[in-house]
Amino acid sequence: MLLRAIRTGEPMYILIALLAAAFLVFCVIPLHEFAHAWAADKQGDDTPRQSGRLTLSPLAHVDPIGGVLIALVGFGWGKPTPVNPRNFRNQRWGEVLVAAAGPAINLIMGLLFLFIEAVLLHIPSISGSVLQMAFVTFFEYAATISIFLAVLNLLPIPLFDGWHILEGILPNGGRAKEWVYRNQRTMYIVIILLLVTGVLSYPVSMLSEFVIRFFSWLTNLPFGA
Numbered sequence: 001m002l003l004r005a006i007r008t009g010e011p012m013y014i015l016i017a018l019l020a021a022a023f024l025v026f027c028v029i030p031l032h033e034f035a036h037a038w039a040a041d042k043q044g045d046d047t048p049r050q051s052g053r054l055t056l057s058p059l060a061h062v063d064p065i066g067g068v069l070i071a072l073v074g075f076g077w078g079k080p081t082p083v084n085p086r087n088f089r090n091q092r093w094g095e096v097l098v099a100a101a102g103p104a105i106n107l108i109m110g111l112l113f114l115f116i117e118a119v120l121l122h123i124p125s126i127s128g129s130v131l132q133m134a135f136v137t138f139f140e141y142a143a144t145i146s147i148f149l150a151v152l153n154l155l156p157i158p159l160f161d162g163w164h165i166l167e168g169i170l171p172n173g174g175r176a177k178e179w180v181y182r183n184q185r186t187m188y189i190v191i192i193l194l195l196v197t198g199v200l201s202y203p204v205s206m207l208s209e210f211v212i213r214f215f216s217w218l219t220n221l222p223f224g225a
Contacts (some may be wrong), residue, residue: 014132020141023048025067028056028109029078032060032102032153036081039101043094045087070145092168094107099164106150113143114212115219122223123207146209147215155204158187 008014048054053061066077090093118141127133156162161178182189188219192202194200 012130012134013137015139015176018143019020020138021070023138023142024145025062025070025153028142028149029067029070030056030058030061031105031109032149033078033081035101035105038099039098040081040083040088040094043088043090043098045084045094045098047082047084047087050152051082053079059218065116070149070181094168096165096168099161099168101149102161106153109144110147110150111215111219112211113139113146114215117143118216118219144208144212147211148204150210151208152204159191159192 020180033053037053037055037151040048041054061078061081063077069077083098085091085098086096088098115134120126120132120135120139123132153160154162156166163180191200
């Protein structure tokens with residue numbers, strides 16, 4: 001988003017993209033990691049609490065490199081939340097719930113941002129103003145990246161929460177798990193290369209756009225749109 005705004009050469013769009021990126025890095029990503037910590041704590045694992053991660057403070061969750069990447073290219077990461085699945089009350093489904101908590105909060109935030117955008121678009125007193133344009137663009141950027149991160153994290157491959165969800169569903173000792181464990185390092189390198197080159201970003205963007213359109217339809221229902 002930021003790079004796209006910079007290419008426009010419009011100071012207003014660049015400023016809005018900077019603010020949206022900062023909001024995502026210091027608010028949305030910490031909420032994502034806090035959701036993992038909170039879900040693990042509720043499942044009986046005090047590892048996040050003992051590690052100081054059961055907090056909304058951005059300082060506990062922001063990874064400098066991951067934060068910069070989110071600002072520049074729209075995908076990145078926070079500091080992984082440490083959990084110990086052996087402490088979960090239900091080890092199988094506990095892992096699924098904890099892994100799903102992060103993407104779920106991103107989807108909820110994306111839906112909230114799109115609802116705020118819809119509200120702003122239906123306020124007659126600011127219709128067509130620079131103020132309306134600025135806030136609408138801000139929440140559109142924030143929603144787009146929030147939903148993109150949720151969809152990306154739900155991919156059922158290593159590095160992402162989707163893999164941990166799949167792990168909890170697959171039977172223990174299954175061949176799929178064993179194969180992934182043996183080839184994790186190679187898969188990490190391949191996934192990062194696919195993200196950097198945009199090969200993986202394109203299908204994720206397509207899925208994200210579908211979610212955004214559906215959420216936009218939902219958030220505009222109260223306004224008869």
